[in-house]
Amino acid sequence: MVSIVIxxxxxxxDLPAALTAIAWCNDVHVLDSGSTDATLDIxxxxxxxISSNAFESFGQQRNYAxxxxxxENDWILFLDADEVVTKEFKTAIFExxxxxxEEIAGFYCCWKMMLDGxxxxxxxxxPKWQFRLLRKGRARFTDFGHGQKEDKVDGEIEYIREPYLHFGFSKGWTYWIERHNRYSSQEAIARTIAIPPFKNVLSRNTSIRNPALKSWLSKLPGWPFLRFFQAYIVNMGFMEGIPGFIYCANMSYYEFLIQIKIREQKRIPN
Structure with missing residues (x-):
């Protein structure tokens, strides 16, 4: 019923846990972009x-798939290697x-961000939403910042509220910081060049609202601190202990990197 692309x-x-959790699927694809470790053996x-394609961006890679x-199947679920499908999420997507x-082209999915268990x-x-489950031939992807969003959707998109697990810190903080330094450059360009109209901030569609929020909030003086304050204090992230503090501090740092790179972008002559 569903094919899965990783x-x-x-x-x-990360790949062993991801694949073990979807052993029930009869059509699993690994689209690789030049692994030099044991990924392909696993x-x-x-x-x-297994297929291979040079990585340009997440949107481009998903469209290549x-x-x-x-x-083989009419529905396609996109996963990353650090994401694990739970039994509850499997039940939810099948339902x-x-x-x-027939007018449903796909579904937004959400995750549980996991750190230190x-x-x-x-x-x-x-919940944060990404377009991950789609009916074959009814939608594509486009890049936004370091990630992607849906594009050319033929129909409606609904929500699957049962989350999967996301182990975004499994490779350690050195890897996370290096990766997010790269991501911050891409986000700075997106938030500088492709600023959505302010009215999008009020949209009910999270795929429209969230890019607008990111772009407009980046303009606020002290936004990195406000990002920390909102998540750690207002949302009571302090209740999630040391992992919560570490996560909020690093996300604040990530927004700081984006802000200073936006300033840098504005100084570059056209």
């Missing part, structure tokens, strides 16, 4: 179908697919 590059640490051991992979009206529900402003 994007990989050097994911030997994929073969778990009977995943839609265009070039031999996907959603089985009852979906704790769900950072308050610190991570749960």
């Amino acid at each position: 994007l990989t590059k050097n994911e030997e640490k 994929a073969r051991e778990n009977n995943a179908k 839609l265009d070039h992979l031999d996907i 959603a697919m089985e009852t979906a009206r 704790k769900w950072l529900k308050r610190c991570d402003n749960f």
